[in-house]
Amino acid sequence: METTEHVITVCMRCIDRTAKTRPGAALAHVLRHTVPQGFRIAQADCLAGCGRTTVVAYSARGKATWVFGDLDQTDLPDLLAFARMYASSREAWFRGRDCPKKLCDNTLARVPRFS
Numbered sequence: 001m002e003t004t005e006h007v008i009t010v011c012m013r014c015i016d017r018t019a020k021t022r023p024g025a026a027l028a029h030v031l032r033h034t035v036p037q038g039f040r041i042a043q044a045d046c047l048a049g050c051g052r053t054t055v056v057a058y059s060a061r062g063k064a065t066w067v068f069g070d071l072d073q074t075d076l077p078d079l080l081a082f083a084r085m086y087a088s089s090r091e092a093w094f095r096g097r098d099c100p101k102k103l104c105d106n107t108l109a110r111v112p113r114f115s
Contacts, residue, residue, distance in 0.1 A: 004060050006039045006087055008079075011047040011055040016072070023072055024054045030073055036083050049108050058082065063092035065111040068103045078102040 010028040015021070024043070032041045049055035052069025056079065059065040063086070071079065078100035085099070086092050096107050 006060045007042050008035060008039055009042040009044050009057045012043050013046040014054040016053045027054055027073055030076060034080060036087060038087055039083055058086050062113055064113050067109040068106050069108045070106045075102050
């Protein structure tokens with residue numbers, strides 16, 4: 001049986017305008033050590049969510065891609081809850097309000113799966 005690889009991609013370019021930092025690397029590091037089995041953490045130079053610190057995308061073959069913004073390490077519980085939800089779903093086509101609260105409020109895109 002083939003196992004689907006799930007990927008969480010974190011933007012490295014996003015800037016926290018208050019702290020004048022790029023928090024993507026720190027978030028990717030924490031995710032690497034806490035994400036459920038079956039996930040890989042990837043880094044992107046830019047996810048085109050400029051102005052929405054930090055942008056994170058969930059993707060997998062045969063599943064919808066989700067993109068969220070305005071995240072940081074304090075959102076780790078919601079990011080991990082969504083990872084479990086995403087992994088257990090066949091197509092990952094949820095209503096936004098079914099996502100953890102912070103992610104529901106900060107959804108940038110839900111892209112349908114492609115075959």
